[in-house]
Amino acid sequence: MNERHLSIYLDDWILEDVRAGRHNFFRRLIGAVEAAGWSVSLHETGPEARHEAPHKPGYALYRMEAPTHARALTCRRSYVGAFWHVEKMAERWDWPVAQATFAANSVDGEAAAQFFFAMRKRLYPGVKPSNDDNLAFIPLQGRLLDHRSFQAVSPVQMIEEVIARHDGPVVATLHPREHYDGAEINALEALNARFPRFRFQSGGSHELLPRCKFVATQNSALALEGFFLRKPAVLFGLSDFHHIAGSVPRDGIEAAFGKLRQTPPVARYLYWFLQLNALNAGRPEFEDRLRAQLWACGWPI
Incomplete structure (x- = not known):
């Protein structure tokens, strides 16, 4: 096996679809590297496979896992649609897009508007947003009692901070893929x-989102989706889509809530964040942009 080989490590539940060619992103990714003269092999990820990976020739790609060595990268879907990132690190808040400066005036307004309304129609067809209920929406994630390193406060403390700064109803939703223990439910x-x-x-998250006045969360994807409904957000955790949100880690809590009074350029931002800074596996230029990203990460492709 020569240097121009890619080993892709995936969880078992997705591996079958990728092997059968049913996963669009990986099907096109494999085709793109094979078209450049590379070979590709698929592997089930796990502790043993990750331990052995650095000793194999060629390069490695993981999905939503930290790379194991200098010749490895990781990939992750960018919240909505066919948008993906391939990056050197797993933490989204350390990705180049998170560190970049968003300059609204440099973004094509017409292209952004077309993108915005097409994506909004796809994500929320026929939905008419309102904020008549004066409702603060908190989509919870996991580990409600823990204050983790990327968070300004724990999720439970986050709820208290929102209640202290909003005079209307406050509704939190439990994440469908998280397990909450008795202590967490008792705290709520x-x-x-x-x-x-x-x-x-x-x-009920997708019913609450169009009705809310704003979203408060650590870094849930629902805050980004809310931008398509022109819902402002306050983020209590580090995130890659913090630029037009109120960010407690970046701004402090009072300034972060103060941004709720502003009207951010959501169409230009979403076009910049997704179409210009992510890889769109639904577009014809995907293969060229993917290979350019791999080259920028140091791969000889």
Whole structure:
């Protein structure tokens, strides 16, 4: 096996679809590197495979896992549509797009508007947003009692900070793929007992998003989706899409909430963040842009 070989490491549940050619992003990625004269092999990821990977010739690609060595990269879907990133590190808030400066005036307004309305129609067909309920929406993620390194405060403390700064209803939703233990549910119930205008529920996020006044979250994808409905956001965690949001880690909590009074250029931002800075596996130029990204990351392709 020569240097121009790519080993792709995937979880078992996605590996079958990729081997069968049913996963569009990986099908086109494999085709792009093979067209450049590379060979490709697929592997199930896991501790043993990750331990052995640095000792294999060629290059490696993971999905939503940290790269294991200097010749490895990771990839991850960019929240919506067919948008993906291939990067040197797994933490989204360290990606180049997170560090870049968004300059709205440098973005083509007409192209941005076309992109914005087409994506909005695809994501939320027929939905008419409102904020008549004066509702703050908090899509929760995991580990509600922990204050992790990328967070300004723990998720439970985040809820209290929102309640302290918003006079209307505050509704939190549990993440459908997270497991919450008794202590976490007890903490949410205690907040409900202290603050009757706070409630939490399983499901209903996509019904709450069009009705809310703003989104508050650590870094949930629903905040980015909310931009398509012109819903402002306050982020309590580090994120790659912080640029037009209020960011507590970046701005401090009062300044972050102060940004809710601004009207950000959401169409230009989403076009810049997704179409210009991510890889769109639904576009004909995907292969060329992918190979350019791999070259920029140091791969000889």
